[in-house]
Amino acid sequence: MRNLIVGSAWLSPIALIILWQRAPILGLAIMALSHAAWLYATLRANVQWLGPVITRFETNAREVWLTIDDGPTSDTPAILDLLQASRVAATFFVKGALAAKNGDLVRAIIERGNNVANHSDDHPSGAFWRLLPAEIARQIDRCNATLQSLTSTRPIWFRAPVGMKNPAVHPALEQRGMRLIGWSVRGLDTVRSDPADVATRIVPRAQPGSIIVLHQGRQNSLACLQRVISDLQAQGYAFVIPADERLKTKR
Numbered sequence: 295m296r297n298l299i300v301g302s303a304w305l306s307p308i309a310l311i312i313l314w315q316r317a318p319i320l321g322l323a324i325m326a327l328s329h330a331a332w333l334y335a336t337l338r339a340n341v342q343w344l345g346p347v348i349t350r351f352e353t354n355a356r357e358v359w360l361t362i363d364d365g366p367t368s369d370t371p372a373i374l375d376l377l378q379a380s381r382v383a384a385t386f387f388v389k390g391a392l393a394a395k396n397g398d399l400v401r402a403i404i405e406r407g408n409n410v411a412n413h414s415d416d417h418p419s420g421a422f423w424r425l426l427p428a429e430i431a432r433q434i435d436r437c438n439a440t441l442q443s444l445t446s447t448r449p450i451w452f453r454a455p456v457g458m459k460n461p462a463v464h465p466a467l468e469q470r471g472m473r474l475i476g477w478s479v480r481g482l483d484t485v486r487s488d489p490a491d492v493a494t495r496i497v498p499r500a501q502p503g504s505i506i507v508l509h510q511g512r513q514n515s516l517a518c519l520q521r522v523i524s525d526l527q528a529q530g531y532a533f534v535i536p537a538d539e540r541l542k543t544k545r
């Protein structure tokens with residue numbers, strides 16, 4: 295599918311030239327559609343056209359995976375206290391550049407029974423979709439190197455900034471034996487930070503095997519995490535970090 299999308303986008307100008315005399319509208323339509331497919335698959339999180347995106351995990355139990363993005367930030371110790379008090383383990387998708395400056399926070403995340411994964415080096419939210427392959431590789435490798443030096447383990451999971459993945463992302467991950475992690479439900483807590491609103495977006499949509507994404511480093515991050523954890527626990531959900539072989543690409 296990736297080759298089809300990328301190939302047709304590259305070849306569509308040739309179709310336009312061939313069709314220009316007899317059917318210019320058709321030629322333009324082919325070019326627009328092929329580029330639209332490329333853009334849609336790149337910008338729309340969890341769309342699998344360019345390669346597999348993990349969107350849930352296999353389970354027979356009432357359990358979910360909590361993932362916390364954009365740290366490590368100064369609220370990390372308070373979040374770790376909350377997780378421990380709630381008997382919750384979570385995966386922190388961290389930015390490499392922040393991790394390099396806050397090695398003590400990364401080590402605390404691990405020591406308290408959680409794990410860390412790669413969320414790019416400096417999180418170029420507005421530009422990640424159009425980065426060239428060498429720049430994508432740099433974003434992945436710098437974060438991996440920082441986390442490996444801090445934890446002695448190389449991350450196997452990558453979450454793209456804002457979920458964007460252009461055609462260079464999957465080949466880079468495949469070369470490194472890594473997987474692209476999306477989500478099942480998100481609270482949009484960076485847009486609407488009221489904890490009750492965030493919980494309303496997540497809790498009714500959660501199912502066994504759901505991957506939940508929340509953020510840290512915002513004013514209400516701790517309150518949002520607290521609310522979502524307690525509401526899901528009230529519904530009988532446990533929080534686990536699934537083994538890699540349990541991860542699935544279909545909802």
Ligand SMILES: [Zn+2]
Binds near residue numbers: 363364413417455
């Ligand atoms: Zn992020």
